Amino acid sequence: MKRLLLMLLASSAHAQTADPPEAPRSRDDRPSAPFPPLPPSLPREPDETPPGGLTYVGLFLMRATATDVTQTAPVLKGQVTGRMFGANGTTTGDDAVTFLEQRYLGFFDYRPTLLEGRAALQAAFEVDFTFGDASNTVQANSGGALNGDSVNLQTKRLSAEVDLGAGLTLVVGLQPLADNPRNPARALPDELVHAGTRLAFWGSDAAGVSLYGRWHRRLLGRLAYFNLYENDVNEADDVHLAMLDGEFGVAPGLNVGGHLWYLRDGARGLGTALGVGPGSKLAALNGAAPLALGPDRAEAHLVWAGVDAHYNLGLAEGPFAASAFFMSNFGSFDVFEADDRAPTAPPFDTTDGELLGFMADLELAFRWGRTNGDTIEVEGLYASGDDAPDDRTVSSPITGNNYGLPGAVHASHRSLLLFPDLRVVNRQVGVVYDPANLGHGVIAGFLDAAWDVVPHRLNLKLGTAIAGAAAPPPGAARHIGTELNAELMYRPYPFLWFGLHGAVVRLGEFLEGGRVDLERIPAERPWTTYASLTWVHF
Amino acid sequence: MRRLLFVALTLGCVRGRLEDQPPMTFEDLAPSPVSKARVGDLDIAYVDVGSGPLVVLIHGLGEHLGYWDENLPGLVEGGARVIALDLPGFGRSSKPADGYGIAWQAAAVRGLLDAVAPGEAAVLVGHSMGGQIAARFALTWPDRTRALVLVAPAGVERFGPGEAAWLKNVSTPQAFSERDEGELRAHYRRNVFHVWGPAAERHLAERVRLRGAPGFDAYIHAVVRMIHAMVDEPVADELHRVSAPVTALFGERDGLIPNTLVHGGAPADVAAQARRLMPAARVDLLPDVGHMVQIEAPERTNRAILDAVRAAPAEAVSP
Numbered sequence: 001m002k003r004l005l006l007m008l009l010a011s012s013a014h015a016q017t018a019d020p021p022e023a024p025r026s027r028d029d030r031p032s033a034p035f036p037p038l039p040p041s042l043p044r045e046p047d048e049t050p051p052g053g054l055t056y057v058g059l060f061l062m063r064a065t066a067t068d069v070t071q072t073a074p075v076l077k078g079q080v081t082g083r084m085f086g087a088n089g090t091t092t093g094d095d096a097v098t099f100l101e102q103r104y105l106g107f108f109d110y111r112p113t114l115l116e117g118r119a120a121l122q123a124a125f126e127v128d129f130t131f132g133d134a135s136n137t138v139q140a141n142s143g144g145a146l147n148g149d150s151v152n153l154q155t156k157r158l159s160a161e162v163d164l165g166a167g168l169t170l171v172v173g174l175q176p177l178a179d180n181p182r183n184p185a186r187a188l189p190d191e192l193v194h195a196g197t198r199l200a201f202w203g204s205d206a207a208g209v210s211l212y213g214r215w216h217r218r219l220l221g222r223l224a225y226f227n228l229y230e231n232d233v234n235e236a237d238d239v240h241l242a243m244l245d246g247e248f249g250v251a252p253g254l255n256v257g258g259h260l261w262y263l264r265d266g267a268r269g270l271g272t273a274l275g276v277g278p279g280s281k282l283a284a285l286n287g288a289a290p291l292a293l294g295p296d297r298a299e300a301h302l303v304w305a306g307v308d309a310h311y312n313l314g315l316a317e318g319p320f321a322a323s324a325f326f327m328s329n330f331g332s333f334d335v336f337e338a339d340d341r342a343p344t345a346p347p348f349d350t351t352d353g354e355l356l357g358f359m360a361d362l363e364l365a366f367r368w369g370r371t372n373g374d375t376i377e378v379e380g381l382y383a384s385g386d387d388a389p390d391d392r393t394v395s396s397p398i399t400g401n402n403y404g405l406p407g408a409v410h411a412s413h414r415s416l417l418l419f420p421d422l423r424v425v426n427r428q429v430g431v432v433y434d435p436a437n438l439g440h441g442v443i444a445g446f447l448d449a450a451w452d453v454v455p456h457r458l459n460l461k462l463g464t465a466i467a468g469a470a471a472p473p474p475g476a477a478r479h480i481g482t483e484l485n486a487e488l489m490y491r492p493y494p495f496l497w498f499g500l501h502g503a504v505v506r507l508g509e510f511l512e513g514g515r516v517d518l519e520r521i522p523a524e525r526p527w528t529t530y531a532s533l534t535w536v537h538f
Numbered sequence: 539m540r541r542l543l544f545v546a547l548t549l550g551c552v553r554g555r556l557e558d559q560p561p562m563t564f565e566d567l568a569p570s571p572v573s574k575a576r577v578g579d580l581d582i583a584y585v586d587v588g589s590g591p592l593v594v595l596i597h598g599l600g601e602h603l604g605y606w607d608e609n610l611p612g613l614v615e616g617g618a619r620v621i622a623l624d625l626p627g628f629g630r631s632s633k634p635a636d637g638y639g640i641a642w643q644a645a646a647v648r649g650l651l652d653a654v655a656p657g658e659a660a661v662l663v664g665h666s667m668g669g670q671i672a673a674r675f676a677l678t679w680p681d682r683t684r685a686l687v688l689v690a691p692a693g694v695e696r697f698g699p700g701e702a703a704w705l706k707n708v709s710t711p712q713a714f715s716e717r718d719e720g721e722l723r724a725h726y727r728r729n730v731f732h733v734w735g736p737a738a739e740r741h742l743a744e745r746v747r748l749r750g751a752p753g754f755d756a757y758i759h760a761v762v763r764m765i766h767a768m769v770d771e772p773v774a775d776e777l778h779r780v781s782a783p784v785t786a787l788f789g790e791r792d793g794l795i796p797n798t799l800v801h802g803g804a805p806a807d808v809a810a811q812a813r814r815l816m817p818a819a820r821v822d823l824l825p826d827v828g829h830m831v832q833i834e835a836p837e838r839t840n841r842a843i844l845d846a847v848r849a850a851p852a853e854a855v856s857p
Contacts, residue, residue, distance in 0.1 A: 033652035035578025036645040217557060217718045252555055252723060316724025318734075370791060371798075372728070456802030494704075494800050 052113035060535040061423065062102040067528035068092045069417070069429060079426055081405055083287035083433040084417075084526065085511060090429050092526050101130040101425040105156065109185075122175075122185055124157035130426045156205050161185070167215045177206040177400075179408075181222040181245035181257060190314045193411045194323045196245070196257060197308055200359065200435065201327060202400045203409035206241075218249035220257075228403050229267055229276050237266045239276060239403060247308075253317035256309045259327065263398075265300035268336060269293070276403045278333070278355075278394055288401040289436035291333060291353055292390040298353060302331035302398055306358075315372050321365040323412075328358040329397045353392040359383040359435055363412055373452030373459045378445070379412060385441020385471040395471070396436035410435065413446045415465040416503035417526055418483035423501070423534070431481050431505060431526070432467050440510075441470030442480070461487045469510050479508030499532040556746040557719045563751045564630050567744060568604050572630055577649030583630035584623040584650060588614035591684070591847050592658050595622040596647060598666030598692075599768075600745070600761050602629030605665065608737060608836035609843070616844040621660075623650055625671070627760025633753050638763035640693075640771040644675040651682065661847050663687040665832055666794070667764060673773045673780065680781045685850035687843050688786040690795055690831045693773040694812045701800050702769035709765040715758045719746045729793035732828025777815045784819035785846050786812045787839060789827035 071080045073089030082088040104127040111120045129152060159173030161183075169183060176184035180196030192199060208226030213219075222245045229239040240263065247257035269275040274282040278291035279298045291298060306327030315321050333353035363379040386395035400407025406420070406428070413419045420430035435442050448463035463485045468478040485503035492498070504527040572583040585603060593613055595606045603622040613620045624631040626646050627638060651660065659682050664672030669691025676683040688694075697705065717725070722745055731738040748754055777784075788795065792805040809823045822842065824835050832839040 030574055030576050030581075031653035032576035033578075033649045033656075035580070036648045036652070038639075038641055038645050217720075218555075249720075252719060314724060316720065316727060318727065371793075454802065455804050456798045491802060494701075 052111035052115065052117045055109040055111075055538070057107040057109075057536065057538040059105040059107075060102070060537070061104075061425065061532065062100075063423065063425070063530045063532040064098070064100050065427075065528065065530040066096045066098045067526075067530075068094075068096055069526050069528060070097050081426075081428045081433075082285040083438075084429045084431045086287060086433075087281065087285045088429065099130065099427070101128070101427065103128050103425040107157070118163040120161045122157055122159050122161055122171075123155075126154040126156050128152050128154070128425050157185070159185075167213050169212045169214075171210040171212065174205060174207045175210060177202050177204050177208070177226055179203070179243075179245075179259065181212070181220040181247045183210070183212045183222075188314070194313055194321075194363065195247070195255070195308065195310045197259065197306065197325045197327050197359075198323070198361065198410060198412055199408060200325075200361065200399065200410040201304065201397075201408055202241075203411070204400055204404050204407045208241075220247040221245065228263075229272075231267050231270060237268065237270070239267050240264045253312045254309070255311075255313075257307065259304060259306050259308070261304040263300070263302040263304075263331075265298075265302065268297040268299055270297070274405075278398060278402050280402075282405065283402050284438075286401040286405065286434050287432065287436065287438050288434040289355075289357065289394050289396040289398050290389055290439045291392065291394055293335060293353075293392065296335050296337060298333040298335045300331060300333050300355075302329065302355065304329050304398075315365065315367045315375070319367040321367075322363065324360075324362040326358065326360045327397065329355060330357075331355040331398075333392070333394075335392065353394065355394040355398065357384045357395050357397040357436070357441075359397040369452065371452045371455050373450055373456070375448075375450050377412075377414075377448045377450075379447075381410075381413070381435060381442065381444040381446075383435035383437065383441045383470060385437060385439055385469065387440070387471045387473050389439025394439065396439050396441045399434055399436065401434040401436075406433075408434070413444075413465060414448050414461070414463055414485075414487075415446060415483055416485050416501060417505045417528055418465045418467055418481050418503075419444070421501075421528075423499075423532055431507070431511075437469060437480070440472060443468045443470050443478075457491050459487075459489045461489075463487075468508070472510055476512070477509035480510045481508050482506045495536040497532075497534045499534065500529075501532060502529040503527065555719060556743045559743070559747055561750055562744065562747040564748065564753055564757070567602055567629055568740075569607060572603070572624075573654075574630070575650055575653040577646055577653060580626050580632040580634065580646065580649075582623055582626065582632070582646060582650050584621055584654070585610070586619070586621045586654060588617075588619045590617040590619050591850075592655055592660040593618045593620045593843060593847060594647065594651065594660045594662050594672075595620060596662065596664040596668035596672050597622075597625065597628065598664075598668050598690075599764055600628070601665070601668075601741075604629070604744075605741065605830075606832060608833050609840055612836065612840040613843060616840065616847075618661075618844065618847055619655075621650070621654065623647065625668075627757060627764070633756035633760055635756070635759070638760060639767040640670055640674045640773070641678070642767075643671045643764070644678060647671065647675055648679055648682065658682075659684045661685040661687065661843065661850055663689060663843055664691060665689040666829065667692045667768055669693060670768060670771075670773055673777060674771070676780045676782050677773065677776055683780075683782045684852075685782050685846040686780060686784045687846050688784065688812075689839060690789055690792055690829050691786060691812075692768050692795075694777070694786075694815065695796050695801065695808050696772065696774050696811075697769050697797075697800065705769055705797075705800065706766050709762055711755070711758050711762050714761055715749070715755065722746055729798070730829050731834065732789060732791035732793070732826065733830075733834040737833045738830070774811075774815060777812075778817075780816065783846065783850055784816050785842050786816070786819055786821045787831050787842055788812070788821070788823045789829055789831045789834065790823050790825045791827060792829045792831075794829045 070093045071090045084090045108123045111117045159175040162170045178184040179202040206226040210224040213221040224243040226241045231237040242262045244260045249255045265277045269279040279293045283290045308325035310323040312321040360382045365377045367375050418431050420428050444467040446465045450461040452459050465483040467480040472478045483505045488500045490498045574581045597605045602624045606622045627633050661684050662672040669688040670693030676686045726742045788805050788809040796803050812821045827834045
């Protein structure tokens with residue numbers, strides 16, 4: 001106020017003492033002057049362009065890896081994903097193995113101008129190439145060498161997005177599937193990784209219909225239906241997922257969300273070569289929640305209900321950020337006799353299985369320096385389990401890893417081996433691939449400290465992760481493993497990074513008492529190092 | 539940590555949303571009242587305070603003359619006549635559909651001076667984009683330039699043709715007009731201000747509450763056109779030709795200079811570049827100061843301006 005008064009006084013003083021301007025006065029007595037002739041300048045294009053057009057974004061990832069983690073199941077060729085030391089045949093060897101692999105993702109978004117940008121066709125395609133091996137189980141050119149080209153194009157997205165007005169957007173077709181009320185095709189990575197249930201339950205792509213809503217800039221909603229598996233087109237034996245999600249901004253930077261999902265699994269553990277669902281071999285491969293049925297099969301009714309909250313996403317409001325979710329999971333299984341898997345067969349009433357599990361996660365971040373690359377992040381994860389998962393009850397949470405390979409990509413942990421790394425192409429393994437951890441659940445902690453050595457150009461991260469079983473088998477130890485990791489990322493150009501990454505895991509005794517193949521438990525500590533090139537272009 | 543988190547969450551809960559506050563118009567901006575001069579077909583808003591050697595304050599992209607509120611009293615007390623203006627397209631000045639450009643804005647400043655201080659040479663002070671405009675003014679009309687003070691200036695950092703094309707491509711009206719409070723707050727806190735105080739909150743509130751105001755679309759149009767102009771009309775390679783004494787101030791914690799997306803690196807790199815481009819200039823890097831140097835370090839900024847006023851030759855230096 002004092003400053004304002006001074007300024008007004010000074011203004012008044014100037015008005016009294018300044019010489020009258022010599023410039024010609026306009027009719028309203030304002031001082032005036034002609035616009036001076038311009039010095040030469042470059043011509044400029046007008047910025048008004050009609051809404052719409054074709055937008056393209058590409059993601060290129062290449063990595064050269066040296067690791068002692070090997071896989072012993074030749075049938076899998078280059079496609080090695082899932083739980084380490086499990087059904088995928090991974091173990092460690094005395095000698096390092098090396099491999100080179102690359103991935104390219106192209107995203108197209110076409111909005112005809114005729115529709116004033118109100119509808120878009122979205123498509124995304126993925127090209128994977130693992131040198132010397134098959135890619136995405138395409139076998140024809142395995143062997144690599146000079147003629148190692150592969151037919152390896154995958155369709156990741158093919159959908160229509162239509163603006164319905166009133167804050168509603170409809171997305172129809174093959175589209176990203178995430179556990180978040182935001183449209184994954186439009187959301188920022190931070191919004192998917194640190195909001196909702198953080199891709200820990202669903203993170204893949206699926207065919208379906210999604211209706212996204214956004215009202216008053218603080219209320220988000222989603223109502224969606226996905227067909228996760230089309231088993232036999234003539235039978236009602238598919239896997240359907242319905243999702244209702246919402247998020248409300250209660251204050252600037254502070255949002256709370258709720259989630260309610262229902263899954264009807266009529267596949268009876270069949271479907272792919274590994275099957276789908278808790279009673280399938282896929283669950284064992286991924287270490288997801290198992291339903292031990294022996295030769296029998298099951299249909300499932302699964303329900304998820306949970307809440308999440310996040311504060312200061314992207315460290316926008318200040319140096320502290322927090323994100324948390326709690327998701328409970330319940331439901332029932334109708335078990336069918338092994339020798340009668342026909343869709344019309346009645347279930348065994350006396351042997352129906354039950355599900356009651358939950359997962360909770362809390363992440364805190366502190367920006368200690370200049371940029372968001374100068375951060376310390378700590379995360380805690382708990383997934384329920386029981387000490388005897390080999391029965392017809394499920395005490396650990398069901399995730400997309402029960403239905404896909406992978407179907408969930410818990411992404412915020414930044415571990416490389418103890419939990420699955422995300423900077424991968426065809427080889428992604430983790431000691432704990434799914435938080436259900438074979439039904440024993442998990443207690444895990446992650447600590448990462450990062451430093452932008454050169455702001456926005458050179459970043460060093462040191463991290464550690466530790467995991468134990470929430471409910472180890474009787475007499476078994478809880479400790480699954482402890483990881484130390486480091487990453488150095490250098491960005492010489494916009495959106496192009498070179499990286500050096502490394503991790504080593506000290507395995508715990510849980511594996512020796514858990515349901516793993518003891519012959520694959522290594523004497524040596526698993527380790528991995530790789531160099532990467534990541535390039536986003538548009 | 540738990541206590542800090544609690545405090546952070548509590549503060550987050552009790553602070554109201556700016557979007558819930560009544561919308562404002564450009565005419566509601568402070569300080570008020572302002573004078574207006576007619577330059578060609580444009581009305582240019584300005585304040586003209588104090589008496590003494592003339593200092594002209596030119597704001598940055600998206601800003602207005604209120605971004606000098608922390609400086610005006612000190613400069614007047616220091617014995618200067620200060621004119622702060624709203625560049626065309628911003629604040630309470632006209633927002634034409636055509637025009638825009640670094641040279642065009644420099645001409646608008648010249649026109650204002652012709653109207654309110656005819657024939658007088660000035661110490662030109664430009665913040666960010668205003669620095670690039672001030673430099674162009676000094677290069678074009680050295681006879682009207684006694685000294686140049688560049689405050690976190692644009693125009694020192696170079697952009698290659700590809701980088702410039704990309705920046706122009708992503709700088710669309712939609713990209714700016716649709717930013718909500720959360721996005722704007724993130725931008726202001728992360729990139730614009732290092733020291734967050736009442737002035738920062740005030741300017742954020744202005745930007746949020748102006749959304750939808752009469753003239754807002756024209757303002758966004760001006761923002762976009764001036765971004766294009768900043769890369770289309772570089773001055774870096776001409777700075778050595780500025781005949782007036784030059785002072786340049788950089789914030790050591792600037793989140794906009796250098797451009798974090800395109801170049802990365804530290805503001806010290808750009809300050810070093812300024813020293814190379816203008817070997818005779820006085821270049822200071824201020825610790826714990828962000829992009830809003832004049833707001834976050836007003837006394838330091840005023841001292842630099844008044845030093846330039848005192849040191850400047852009485853008449854403009856001929857090239």
